[in-house]
Amino acid sequence: MxxxxxxxxxxxxxxxxxxxIVSDISPLIFGGFAEHMGRCIYEGIYDPASPLADARGFRPDVMKALKDLNYRIMRYPGGNFVSGYRWMDGIGPREQRPRRRALAWRSIETNQFGADEFMEFARELDTEPMWAVNLGTGSIQEAADLVEYMNLPTGTQFSDLRAKNGNKDPYGVKYWCLGNEMDGPWQIGHLDAVAYADKAVEAAKLMRWMDPSIKTIACGSSNTAMPTFPEWDRVVLERAWEHIDYFSMHYYVGNPNMNSKEAVDTDSYLASSVHFDEHAETIGAAIRLAKAQNRSKKDVGICWDEWNVWYRAVGGDGGWEEAPHILEEVYNLEDALVVAQWLGTFLRKADIVRIACIAQIVNVIAPIMTRADGLFLQTIYYPLMMFSNHAVGNSxxxxxxxxxxxxxxxxxxxxxxxxxxxxxxxxxxxxxxxxxxxxxxxxxxxxxxxxxxxxxxxxxxxxxxxxxxxxxxxxxxxxxxxxxxxxxxxxxxxxxxxxxxxxxxxxxxxxxx
Missing domain, CATH: 2.60.40.1180 (Golgi alpha-mannosidase II)
Known part of the structure; x- marks a missing residue:
């Protein structure tokens, strides 16, 4: 053309x-994020009412589009959702699962898709699962119980429960997020940096006593505009250092005047990777400082597990509906160019950015949009596909x-x-x-x-x-x-x-x- x-x-x-060479490229930088939010799960990756769905409720057209993106890791189940989520609601016979109010997005959660369904989805995609545990309303014991359910051989309560639910063999989930955006006042169970770090340490200890092979990820600042950034990051890294393997970063970007009569600053928007690079460098410096202060020989990598363009479809009030049509951003050409540059940042900073997950994967601020009879691919789909399938080896x-x-x-x-x-x-x-x-x-x-x-x-x-x-x-x-x-x-x-x-x-x- x-x-x-x-x-x-x-x-x-x-x-x-x-x-x-900058570094080897971790394949895990090509990751996605599926949250119980809007239509990401229901009517997205799980849509049994669609005439296109298979017997499991998955749609072959959606699965093909996801597979073509070659995701290597998938974060689940949240996001803000996880800070009020009771994981046991989503296991066992579907007709016995409770319906609950999901307070994060003011939606009704049916719990028809949960732990075992997600693991089947991850296996179908051939992607590494990354689980976030609830450190908002949840306890460290509940986090450890989930590790037992997912990873331990049968012979005890929760591993036997997994077998009862049809999965005798352990799932072997390796990557575990210790909560989500706990620095944010909007977060259910919000904690300050010291309180969060201490809870994360105790959760990580208990989870590792269940399964010493797991890798844990602590919450960093939700974005660079937070008044606590980067002090939050310094405090959490220093206090939790010996108990974590990765440190989370989140950031979203936009060109908010694009569709208004206000002055549009597209040139700055198209230079957003300048900020992405600086953000990674700041967290990298905090990591190096914490390593020195802990007199440590271990390393901690960056897990940039929420990133995307997001500024038009704002407001997450689901009106207490099931699978509400919220946060369904429509992406354009300039958004795709910014996403391409963001992926370029991951290559430029490949020595410190070791995991990254675009938020999200279907319908909600996502590269794929569905309706019952089909889908279309958004502009941002294409740079994701290109980098994920061709950026291999060394940066x-x-x-x-x-x-x-x-x-x-x-x-x-x-x-x-x-x-x-x-x-x-x-x-x-x-x-x-x-x-x-x-x-x-x-x-x-x-x-x-x-x-x-x-x-x-x-x-x-x-x-x-x-x-x-x-x-x-x-x-x-x-x-x-x-x-x-x-x-x-x-x-x-x-x-x-x-x-x-x-x-x-x-x-x-x-x-x-």
Missing amino acids: TVTTRSNTRTATVALNTQR LDVLVKAPTHETQKFGEVSLLDATASFDPASGKGAAFLVNRSQTEALDVTVLWEDVAPGELTQAWQMAGHEPAAANSFEQPEAVTIHTIDVPKLDGGRVTLTLPPLSFTVLTSQHSPS
Whole structure:
């Protein structure tokens, strides 16, 4: 596909060296998040009333779309929901499960989808489950009981209960979140940093006594605008250090004046990765400080387990309905470019960002939108698919020379956001390029400084003239990604044109080591 531009063209260079490495890329950065919120679970991943559903209540069309995103880890069941959730409500015969008010989203929770259904869903997706325990209204004993139910061989109360419910073999859930956003006054059972850290430590101890193999994740600040950021992070890291393996980060971003008559600052929005990088660096510094203060040799990784564009569909009042239609954000081209840059941040910070989960996966601030008779893929689906399926091996330390432009929030920012990966074992490489400019095309030369690839294998591009262009059920492919002609490799370099407002992926093949 050729995109006709309306702009001048400027030049940029991206220098790659397969020996100049940031870190290995943890596959767990390509994760998702499924919360009992709106239509994410019911009418999303579990929809037995749909004519498209199978005998388990899963829809093959939804499952295929999720599988194509190649999620490696899936966080569940919340989110704010988890701080009032009683996990035993969601097990056993469905007709005996209680209906409850879910206070976080003012919804009715039927509990028809729970622990065992989620594990079946995770197995179908071939994704690693990540469970969040309730440290709001929940006790540390309830958290430990859940670990027993999920992970221990039969012979005691809760493992026997799992077997009674049809699953004799342990599930072996490895990753466990110690609560959710406990720094937020909106959170059920909100705690200050010291109280939360102490409760998290005691929960982690008890859970590990049940299963020493698990990995635990402590709550970090809900976002950088919190008045307690980054002090909360410093306190929790220092107090809980020896009992945690990962530290959680959350952040959402938006361009709130996009659909109003107010001044729109799209240039700053398209430079959001400047903030993402700084956020990761701040938490990375807090981690290094806590390690030093604890005189520790262990490391703690960042788990960025809630991230996405979210600013239009605000307000989570479900009106005490089942599966209310809330927070159903419609994404456009500029949102997709921001998501591509966010994934680029995960590569640039691959040494510290080891898990990441986009919130969420279906219907609620999600890349997939459903109705009873079908679905469509939102614009943000495509950068997720590209990075998850092509960013493997090592993240490369990319050198970029490109024109800059002035932004209101971040000052001078490069027009080009570039990241790259290389897998020595397979010889596969990939470059991910975002042209942030709304008006100017970029002629970009990609230069391999050490060993040139044997061939360039594929190229894809997503581009358009209107930042607000979006997909819908009526126009499901208004904004998508297309294959483009693979540019000609000239020795150790290649030149290709990036239209304004574009995301481009270029893959290459080296001789495997």
